[in-house]
Every structure is written in structure tokens, then in C-alpha cells.
Amino acid sequence: MTIDSFMTAASDYANAVDGTFWVLVVISSLITLLVAALIAGFSLRYRRGSTARRGPLSERFGRDVEIGWTVATLFLFLFIFWWAASNQLSALNVPAHAMEIHVVAKQWMWRVQQPGGAREINEIHVPENVPIRLVMTSEDVIHDLFLPTMRLKQDVLPGRYTYLSFTPTKTGVFHLTCAEYCGTDHSVMAGRLVVMTAPDYARWTNAQPEADDLAHQGEAVFSALGCSGCHAPTSSIHAPDLHGLYGRAVPLADGRMVTADEAYLRDSILLPAKDIVAGYAPIMPSFRSAVTEDDLVKLIAYLKSLSSSPDAGVSPASGKERAGGTPALPGDRRMGAPQ
Ligand code: CUA
Secondary structure (H helix, E strand, O other), X not given: OOOOOOOOOOEHHHHHHHHHHHHHHHHHHHHHHHHHHHHHHHHHHOOOOOOOOOOXXXXXXXXXXXXXXXXXXXXXXXXXXXXXXXXXXXXXXXXXXXXXXXEEEEOOEEEEEOOOOOEEEOEEEEEOOOOEEEEEXXXXXXXXXXXXXXOXXXXXXXXXXXEEEEOEOOOEEEEEEEOOOOOOOHHHOEEEEEEEOHHHHHHHHHHOOOOOOHHHHHHHXXXXXXXXXXXXXXXXXXXXXXXXXXOOEEEEOOOOEEEOXXXXXXXXXXXXXXXXXXXXXXXXXXXXXXXXXXXXXXXXXXXXXXXXXXXXXXXXXXXXXXXXXXXXXXXXXXXXXXX
């Protein structure tokens, strides 16, 4: 398979970025030509010995002309700023149904985990015309995932999640590379983004070695680490129920409200003393030395699955299905879960 050139635009966002780029090139070229022409024209007209009229321009054109061109160019550049910025901000709008793919960077490779459980190294397979959301983190230093044909680039940092989202509109094999100097083999920390038609992607997924989906793998990690000992609805230890937690607003003991997103779940596992949920004692130990980045990805996928509709969710560690999707308040955790 040949890899498409960097010039290919493989998403609507990439086309928008190219549009901005070419408009800026045209405007800059026109202004450069105008300035060059004026320099040449004035050099001739006002050369030594010429009889051209000299003196302030305002004598001939008046103030209005000067104000006119100043204001016109100001609005032109404000328009360009608004247009380019709104294009760029549009890349941050992620549709709720976007397909999530986890990427863990380490010196010097990209480890990728598909939602269906398939694992890849230095390759990301994605279906065409489906919104994709990459959830990325690093195991060591700062890396940066660069997808030139999507015109997207994002730092990948240790200790936190960053995101990239795009909707590929063109099938093909595209470059994927690290764009932040990260050590000896930074230059070879590259791979391929493979955009396939939806049926091809389904076929590819089915051809991967059997693996549980991420949420099920996370459920196994959840049990293996003993999380269910405290967080199962039937547990006698007063720990927050995790059903319906993802995406919800959580009141903290110090009066703050936080949203239970990936970063919050991650911090709660690694730095449990950072955000204590109102009404609970800070008794949870840190799992910093017990979990790998891959385990975290699985655990968070499992916790998320507890928040989706009952049929999409994985049964909780206690082995019972969740009765409904209504979020429970931390105070009435036992009411929100089946007894
Ligand atoms: Cu990783 Cu440069």
C-alpha cells in the first residue's frame, strides 16, 4: 500500500484549513504585489529631478481616504481572525457518538487500543465518515501526535489525557508521526493512519485476534485490583457507587463541583486524595504503582460502560445488571443500584 502525500486533505476540517491557508496566501500575495508596485512607481515618479508634485498626501486626498483604508484593512484582518479561529475551534466539537480509540505513546512507539479490543502498534485503523475521538496519554515523556492529512496535531503528555477528533472523509493510508522531539528515535516514531470503508473496517475488526472489548477487559482489571471490594453496591465499606458516574457532576467535600470525565476518573484512581467526594472519608489508597496506562484505559472504559444505557452497559462487578440509567447521587448510592 502506498502512503498518501502530506498534501492530501482527508477530512472536511482539513479542507477548511486548506481553504484558510490559500485565502491567506492569495491576500498576502496581492498585498506584496501592491507594495512592490507602489515602491517601483514612486521610485520612478519621485526620482531626483522629476517635477512631480510633492507634499502631504492629505492635501490631495483628504483625511477620509486615509481613515477609509485603515478601517477597511482592520475589518479585513478581524474577519480573517474570526474565520480561521472558528474553523479551528470547530475541531473541538466532538459528536457524542464519536468512536473512541485509545493511544498510549512511549519511547518510541504508538500503542493503540480499538474500542472492540483489537490492539495495534504504530497503526490506527478507522472507518470512513465516522467521527473519531482519540484519547491519548504518554508513559514517559512529551510526545505529539501529528496527522498531516487531517491537519491535526496534539501534544501527548504523561499523567493526563489529551484528545484529537476528526471525521475522515477519504479512504487511504496516511502518515502518522511524532512531532515533538522525544529522544534518540523520535524521527522513527511514525506509523500509518488507515482509513477504510465501514464494511472493510468491520471485516478488519473481525479478523483481529479474539479479544474482549475494552469495557470487559476493564471489568477484569476492576476485579483483579479488588476495586469491587469497596465499590460494589453490596459492599459494607462506604465508597461511592460508580454506576452512572461518568459525565455526571460530582460534589466534592471542599465544596467544589467537578465533572466526572476521563481526567477525573484517572486522578481518582492515581491521586485519590485530590478530589474527595462529599460525604465520603478519604480512605482509598492510590493505585499509582499498581496500574499501567493500559490498565487505566481499560478501567475507564469499564466505568464509562456503567454510565451508558442498561443494554449497552457491562454488568457490574457484583454480577447484577443495572436497573436503569438514572444517575444516582453519591448520598443515595444504594438506591441507584440494584440490591
Ligand atoms: Cu515521540 Cu517524538
